[in-house]
Amino acid sequence: MTMPAYYDFCSRVKTISGENAMEKIPGLLKGLGVRRPMIVTDRGVEAAGLIDTVTEAIDGGLDIGAIYADIPVDSDYRVVDDGAAVYQNNRCDAIIAVGGGSVIDTAKGINILASLGGKSLLGCQGAGTIRRKLNPLAVLPTTSGTGSEMTLVAVIADTERQEKMLFVSHFLLPDLAVLDPRLTRTLPDFLTSQTAMDALAHACESYYCMEKNPVSDALALRAISLISEHLLPAVRNPAETSARLALANASAMAGAAFSNSMVGLVHNLGHVVGAVCHVPHGTCMSILLPYGLEYNTHRREKAIGEILFSLAGPEIYAKTPEKARPDKAVEQIRMLNEDLHNITGGKHPRFLGEIRNKDGTPAVPRSALPEIARKTMADGARLPNPEEILPEDALMVLEHAWAGIHLDRSRIRKGA
Amino acid sequence: MNIDRYPEIRPGKKVFKKAYAFVVLLVVGRGIEAADRVDGEVKDIVRGLPEGFTFSLGVAPSGPWMVIRKEKSGKLRYLGWRRFGKTIELDMAIRNIEAAFRIFTFRESTAQAHNNGRFSVNGNLPNALAIMRIMDIAEIYLLPKIIATLAVKRYPDRRELPPGRKHFNRLRIYLRAFSPGLFRVVYRNL
Numbered sequence: 337m338t339m340p341a342y343y344d345f346c347s348r349v350k351t352i353s354g355e356n357a358m359e360k361i362p363g364l365l366k367g368l369g370v371r372r373p374m375i376v377t378d379r380g381v382e383a384a385g386l387i388d389t390v391t392e393a394i395d396g397g398l399d400i401g402a403i404y405a406d407i408p409v410d411s412d413y414r415v416v417d418d419g420a421a422v423y424q425n426n427r428c429d430a431i432i433a434v435g436g437g438s439v440i441d442t443a444k445g446i447n448i449l450a451s452l453g454g455k456s457l458l459g460c461q462g463a464g465t466i467r468r469k470l471n472p473l474a475v476l477p478t479t480s481g482t483g484s485e486m487t488l489v490a491v492i493a494d495t496e497r498q499e500k501m502l503f504v505s506h507f508l509l510p511d512l513a514v515l516d517p518r519l520t521r522t523l524p525d526f527l528t529s530q531t532a533m534d535a536l537a538h539a540c541e542s543y544y545c546m547e548k549n550p551v552s553d554a555l556a557l558r559a560i561s562l563i564s565e566h567l568l569p570a571v572r573n574p575a576e577t578s579a580r581l582a583l584a585n586a587s588a589m590a591g592a593a594f595s596n597s598m599v600g601l602v603h604n605l606g607h608v609v610g611a612v613c614h615v616p617h618g619t620c621m622s623i624l625l626p627y628g629l630e631y632n633t634h635r636r637e638k639a640i641g642e643i644l645f646s647l648a649g650p651e652i653y654a655k656t657p658e659k660a661r662p663d664k665a666v667e668q669i670r671m672l673n674e675d676l677h678n679i680t681g682g683k684h685p686r687f688l689g690e691i692r693n694k695d696g697t698p699a700v701p702r703s704a705l706p707e708i709a710r711k712t713m714a715d716g717a718r719l720p721n722p723e724e725i726l727p728e729d730a731l732m733v734l735e736h737a738w739a740g741i742h743l744d745r746s747r748i749r750k751g752a
Numbered sequence: 753m754n755i756d757r758y759p760e761i762r763p764g765k766k767v768f769k770k771a772y773a774f775v776v777l778l779v780v781g782r783g784i785e786a787a788d789r790v791d792g793e794v795k796d797i798v799r800g801l802p803e804g805f806t807f808s809l810g811v812a813p814s815g816p817w818m819v820i821r822k823e824k825s826g827k828l829r830y831l832g833w834r835r836f837g838k839t840i841e842l843d844m845a846i847r848n849i850e851a852a853f854r855i856f857t858f859r860e861s862t863a864q865a866h867n868n869g870r871f872s873v874n875g876n877l878p879n880a881l882a883i884m885r886i887m888d889i890a891e892i893y894l895l896p897k898i899i900a901t902l903a904v905k906r907y908p909d910r911r912e913l914p915p916g917r918k919h920f921n922r923l924r925i926y927l928r929a930f931s932p933g934l935f936r937v938v939y940r941n942l
Contacts, residue, residue, distance in 0.1 A: 341868070342868045342869075343868075344869060465874070499878065501877075502877055546863065546864060546867045547867045547868075598867070713797075713878075713881060713882070713885065714877075714878035714881060714882070715878075715881075716877055716881065718881070719863050719866055719867065719881070719884075720863075720867050723905070723906065724904075724905040724906035749906065749908075749909070749911070749912055750906070750909070751901075751906035751907045751908065751909055751912075752897065752901070752907045752908065752909040752910070
């Protein structure tokens with residue numbers, strides 16, 4: 337491989353993985369000086385009984401200051417402001433986040449406000465505003481996709497402006513990530529599939545985007561192979577602990593990888609589709625991932641071809657001519673999406689036009705695509721993408737992803 | 753111990769590199785102001801910025817800098833290289849003069865430099881992305897193709913930017929950038 341002229345890599349999250357990993361939490365948090373943590377979660381996680389499992393596991397070791405469970409699916413900065421007030425009113429000194437991406441990112445936002453002071457997260461925007469260590473944060477992911485337990489990023493929505501605010505700081509790295517299969521066992525099949533495809537998107541994009549580096553490459557490739565090996569078994573048999581644990585680890589590894597090498601087109605478009613049309617992030621990722629690879633193949637042919645090794649195994653990789661490997665990798669991801677669509681009884685969408693709201697109306701109307709394309713310019717994920725993404729490019733990709741057809745490569749603008 | 757035997761080692765001033773960065777920032781600053789009057793895409797992006805929005809781009813820790821503001825008229829105005837007394841809403845700084853020299857000699861594109869952590873950004877990220885796009889467009893007009901291809905991620909082909917429009921706009925931008933207004937802004941900053 338070609339060594340990058342420069343890279344930096346930082347992943348200092350203490351990670352514990354395995355059955356009964358949660359029982360280690362009190363000792364580890366006490367070691368960080370924690371006495372009174374606040375649990376941050378959402379109603380779905382609470383209703384699934386996971387908070388009882390967590391509190392039983394840490395019973396007696398810590399004094400729980402508060403349980404804040406008012407985080408909606410589409411969390412925004414006002415939820416963060418509200419949660420920070422609860423934290424301060426109950427004199428908490430740390431956060432235990434139990435949930436998926438929305439919960440973890442909201443917990444990071446609450447930690448910014450609770451640690452730095454202030455009344456609203458809107459005052460803390462910008463890449464350089466978080467300049468000191470925040471209070472301890474332990475993350476217990478209940479989905480295997482976001483990777484937020486390993487990242488220095490928090491994405492929090494501003495629903496008034498229909499934008500997602502990006503917070504980036506090494507101080508946002510959690511202190512502790514706990515990967516316990518009890519946390520993901522109750523996850524429905526279609527959420528398992530979509531969140532795991534999110535992790536796959538993290539791993540793939542970190543492997544071919546502009547900040548790729550040897551350390552994140554190693555994590556990304558291993559994450560891809562774990563997902564391709566264990567995703568279908570985990571969706572078919574949700575109680576299979578080893579597959580669940582493998583996906584949780586893959587998600588964490590992909591999180592550590594993309595936290596250092598960042599992501600590109602897939603997340604650029606996915607963030608905006610999510611913000612404008614309120615589509616779950618994992619859904620966007622599973623649909624857009626093949627298009628991200630197709631759009632960038634002319635710039636990253638070798639790297640995208642190498643992904644095939646982890647996706648399909650050594651035999652298929654060796655059988656496929658070097659020139660055909662990028663297309664084969666795209667085909668493998670499309671086949672995986674198709675399999676997941678069939679296993680979940682159609683709950684795993686394959687293209688944007690197929691996503692429906694609860695009332696049956698299209699979640700992403702075709703008429704929304706120009707607005708989505710225009711707003712991609714305000715999303716930070718467009719910078720690390722190997723090929724330039726302007727609104728016309730974004731619209732062209734979105735139209736293909738909406739109809740579920742392969743990207744017409746002749747329409748990709750490659751420059752002079 | 754005779755302290756005089758151990759003279760203080762002073763860091764090199766790197767006068768040439770700073771002077772070069774100063775000239776590049778001056779030309780790019782004036783070029784951005786001119787591009788806002790000439791190029792449709794720049795006009796669209798500027799329309800989305802708040803009135804009075806002021807940003808600076810420069811080299812940490814001690815400059816040089818360029819400062820640009822969106823005026824009440826809705827147009828960008830290059831204010832010069834002095835930051836004192838101005839409320840900067842978006843502060844984009846290249847981390848040191850060596851990194852700045854790499855970028856300004858086009859050994860690293862703006863996007864690659866950002867990805868390599870050469871920039872620190874204080875302020876609203878969408879606005880920073882908008883400014884970076886404006887800078888890319890200004891560079892496409894200001895620089896010859898052979899150099900601009902090194903500075904931007906994708907140099908537009910004939911379909912994206914027809915040669916006639918490119919050369920006409922380039923001429924207009926050069927005329928505006930080096931118009932008597934340049935001397936006025938230099939005089940004000942002295």
